[in-house]
Amino acid sequence: MKVVKFGGSSVAEAEQFKKVRNIIKSDEGRRIAVISAAGKRSKEDHKLTDLLFLCHAHLMYGVSCDDIMDSIEQRFVEIRDALSLSLDIESEFAKLRGKLSKDISADYLASRGEYFTAMLMAEYLGYKFVDAEECVFFGFDGQVDMDKSCAAIKEAYDKYGRIVIPGFYGRAATGKVKVMSRGGSDITGAIAAAAVGAEVYENWTDVSGILMADPRIVKSPKPIEKITYSELRELAFMGASVLHEESVQPVKERGIPLNIRNTNEPDHPGTMIVDAIEKEPDQEGLITGIAGRRNFTIITVSKHEMNTNAMLRRVLEIMERYHAPVEHINLGLDTIAVLASSSALGEGLYGILGDIQKICHPDDVRVQDSISLVAAVGRKMTFRPGTSGQLFKALGEKGVNIRTIAQGADELSIIVGVDNSDFETAVKVLYDGFAV
Ligand code: ASP
Secondary structure (H helix, E strand, C coil): CEEEEECHHHHCCHHHHHHHHHHHHCCCCEEEEEECCCCCCCCCCCCHHHHHHHHHHHHHCCCCCHHHHHHHHHHHHHHHHHCCCCCCHHHHHHHHHHHCCCCCCHHHHHHHHHHHHHHHHHHHHCCEECCHHHCCEECCCCCECHHHHHHHHHHHHHHHCCEEEECCEEECCCCCEEECCCCCHHHHHHHHHHHHCCCEEEEEECCCCCECCCCCCCCCCCECCEEEHHHHHHHHHCCCCCCCHHHHHHHHHCCCCEEEEECCCCCCCCEEEECCCCCCCCCCCCCCEEEEEEEEEEEEEECCCCCHHHHHHHHHHHHHHCCCCEEEEEECCCEEEEEEEHHHHCCHHHHHHHHHHHHHCCCEEEEEEEEEEEEEECHHHCCCCCHHHHHHHHHHHCCCCEEEEEECCCCCEEEEEEEHHHHHHHHHHHHHHHHC
């Protein structure tokens, strides 16, 4: 039994609906489908969710959103007619238009993208439509109530056998519709997989798996075949955008593998994300994937014969006061360097420097900005002597100066800080030398 989730580009138009049906019908096990709102048909196009939020903004400012509503309705009508379905979009939209006012909730309006897309898909597949309002519940803390949601999804599945659930929203504890954060259909899919103890959670999108590096930097990077949940977390944290972060826990906890697949290339196995990988050939690349983020700032505080512990505590307290999350710390004999994202520091940087002067009385404070972090992530690096040496040598040979170094305690990742101008070279060197 498999739970399948299809993202916006997989349901953007009638042709994509056909691909989805072929995929679902080609495997008896694909019995629960979670559906996003129709996404972009081309680069210039708009996602329905964006348009719905835009409608809401118009309503707030008292500007007519009739044209946008027309174009949204038109998208659904086109899909319905092309697939000869019977859903009465026109009356549904007449009802929806009747509710449009300043008081309509943004959540309710935004959720209609998934609602209608999933209704159409359910009819097309011949699966039972189960509204997320009836099976995805939030507690008063705004978090998904897993027990209640899982029980409701399981009940609907047991009753109907084959169901379609719209992603991205559910029912709040107040009884109203509530949407998740953007990309939230991934979470709905994970909850459904957890609810029924699926054999696998297939997340269908428009790439053949997670790529080993950013394709804007490395030309045609290979997709990752297999990756552990821990590696994925490191990559995602360092900027690889793949899945909604909160979609991992429900399946990881229950040992359900997550398979990223491409609706436009259904025979490609994609990326399999699993809890642990026991046996694997040794000779393949050391690195599973590379990710990175630009624009960090390093603040270096120097003081001769400083009491390192006390000074570190004070500097961290100051950073906390200014809501600047510290990403790395380097300790030297007479120096402490903290690294934070430049945008998170923002104007707070001046306050931080002032407070460091006042509270720490340093000999010197220096600020370096335009730093990038590049992370090489790989389970095969663990307990393997010489790994970091090899990476640094390769970077050095290409003239990349390493400004900071950090190796996670579990040896799953090695992160280097380099000048922004060296960012792309560093990613390419690591990919060419160690990933493939
Ligand atoms: N449609 C929503 C969004 O665009 C949710 C999703 O697609 O996962 O964010």
